[in-house]
Amino acid sequence: MIVILDATSPETMSDLSRLMRRSEEIRNKPYFFIDHHRRGAADIEDLPNAKGVRLEDAQSTCAILIHVMRNLGLELDPTSEEGFRIAVAAKAGIETDLIGVDKDGLAPSTRSALAYLESVIGERGEEILEKLRGLKQPLTWYRKLGEALSRIAEYDQKIAVLGLGVVDDTGMIPFVANELMATGPFKTAIVFGLVYDRIEDRIVAVDIDASGRSSQDTEVVLPDLFSEIFYITDEEGRKISKGGGRSNMLLGDYSGAGASVPLRYWRDLPTASVDDKVDLLERHAWPAEFLRLRHLISSRVGLKPDKILSAVAVPDVSQNGAGVSEGR
Ligand SMILES: [Mn+2]
Numbered sequence: 001m002i003v004i005l006d007a008t009s010p011e012t013m014s015d016l017s018r019l020m021r022r023s024e025e026i027r028n029k030p031y032f033f034i035d036h037h038r039r040g041a042a043d044i045e046d047l048p049n050a051k052g053v054r055l056e057d058a059q060s061t062c063a064i065l066i067h068v069m070r071n072l073g074l075e076l077d078p079t080s081e082e083g084f085r086i087a088v089a090a091k092a093g094i095e096t097d098l099i100g101v102d103k104d105g106l107a108p109s110t111r112s113a114l115a116y117l118e119s120v121i122g123e124r125g126e127e128i129l130e131k132l133r134g135l136k137q138p139l140t141w142y143r144k145l146g147e148a149l150s151r152i153a154e155y156d157q158k159i160a161v162l163g164l165g166v167v168d169d170t171g172m173i174p175f176v177a178n179e180l181m182a183t184g185p186f187k188t189a190i191v192f193g194l195v196y197d198r199i200e201d202r203i204v205a206v207d208i209d210a211s212g213r214s215s216q217d218t219e220v221v222l223p224d225l226f227s228e229i230f231y232i233t234d235e236e237g238r239k240i241s242k243g244g245g246r247s248n249m250l251l252g253d254y255s256g257a258g259a260s261v262p263l264r265y266w267r268d269l270p271t272a273s274v275d276d277k278v279d280l281l282e283r284h285a286w287p288a289e290f291l292r293l294r295h296l297i298s299s300r301v302g303l304k305p306d307k308i309l310s311a312v313a314v315p316d317v318s319q320n321g322a323g324v325s326e327g328r
Pocket residue numbers: 006036059060061097
């Protein structure tokens with residue numbers, strides 16, 4: 001059996017969709033999912049061999065898991081190391097899903113799951129969580145954040161849209177989106193980048209990754225926007241969406257969205273070395289992808305193109321004066 005938590009669109013789980021296409025054995029396994037995202041255009045739920053729980057109004061998958069567990073009559077035993085560890089992990093999971101949510105916006109089901117977990121983990125658990133919260137991100141992430149914040153006056157003051165350029169660490173994309181929301185005046189933040197994965201002397205993947213966050217009082221519906229603008233085209237010219245997300249507007253919550261679009265052309269293009277490939281991505285792939293996404297996003301959300309920034313200079317754009325060059 002394959003258990004899937006916190007996601008159900010196979011197209012946004014690149015490895016799973018690849019495995020499912022390749023292997024009949026994988027396709028035919030029983031699937032069980034627990035999720036709070038919207039059902040996608042193509043979804044695990046469509047499989048005849050899939051069953052699961054989808055609660056779109058829930059704020060956290062870990063909170064759903066705790067309620068399911070307790071309704072089955074199972075309790076976490078605080079005196080056993082196993083029960084303690086599960087409870088600490090579950091509280092960390094809920095906190096992660098609540099990033100950006102106002103404290104007053106917690107649903108009763110979230111509150112009761114948190115209260116239960118707090119009673120299990122006690123002071124020792126809170127101390128561990130405090131240490132986890134204090135873990136710092138890599139310095140490269142802060143450098144990118146610095147670049148993103150140094151342009152603060154150039155963004156539209158409601159919707160910040162930023163392309164980070166070519167990066168080798170996908171984690172910085174949601175990090176910068178979260179920090180822009182936390183620091184700036186924005187109701188929506190959309191951050192994207194061209195991410196490559198390097199294993200020794202080979203580039204094994206090149207993707208456009210994106211992350212979006214929004215507060216409840218915005219006209220931008222991120223899950224819809226992401227599923228429309230982030231897609232691949234298959235052999236028959238059909239669009240297959242690679243983006244999606246969730247919104248919990250009912251609870252005064254925010255919405256979140258993510259996308260990962262493989263760029264096979266750039267991955268497969270032969271170069272003499274990995275450094276040459278990265279150079280090619282920076283000089284050609286990023287400007288092309290940035291301009292394409294800038295056009296798509298600006299026409300979809302009604303922003304002027306010059307309000308969509310690239311953290312690195314995009315030469316074609318500064319030449320025609322559209323205002324994305326450095327120093328403006
Ligand atoms: Mn979640």
